[in-house]
Amino acid sequence: MRTSFYHYLMTERDPHKKDTITLFANEAYLDVGFPKQSDDYQKISHYLELNGDYLPEMSIFDEAWERYLEKDK
Template sequence: MRKTFYQFLMTQRNPESYDPVATFANNAFYDSAFPKQATDFDALSKYLEENAGYLPSMTIFDDAWRLYQDSLA
């Protein structure tokens, strides 16, 4: 079964890191409405643009998405 983006993102959590992807993961962990089963870029991007005030730049999501895609290869 394919790993969801959220499952991947949780592997990037590190409360002691200032890395933007780690910070994104830390904040997404506390976002109870995060689409945890999503694997679609557009659906995740739309959700984050509309609901994730904790994400200062969508470039961080793009970077995390690239890492996610690499992890599936």
């Protein structure tokens, strides 16, 4: 069983780095409604489209998702 996307994303948090995925991870940490247990792309994508005001482009989520899948291999 793979870990949730949120669990992976939390490994990307860093208070000093300013790349887009790190900023996404830092903001997702503060988002109490984020689907923390999900590993479903569609569910998370839909959530972010409706609630992810902190995510300037969905392509950032797509890149993070690709890293998530690579890490799980």
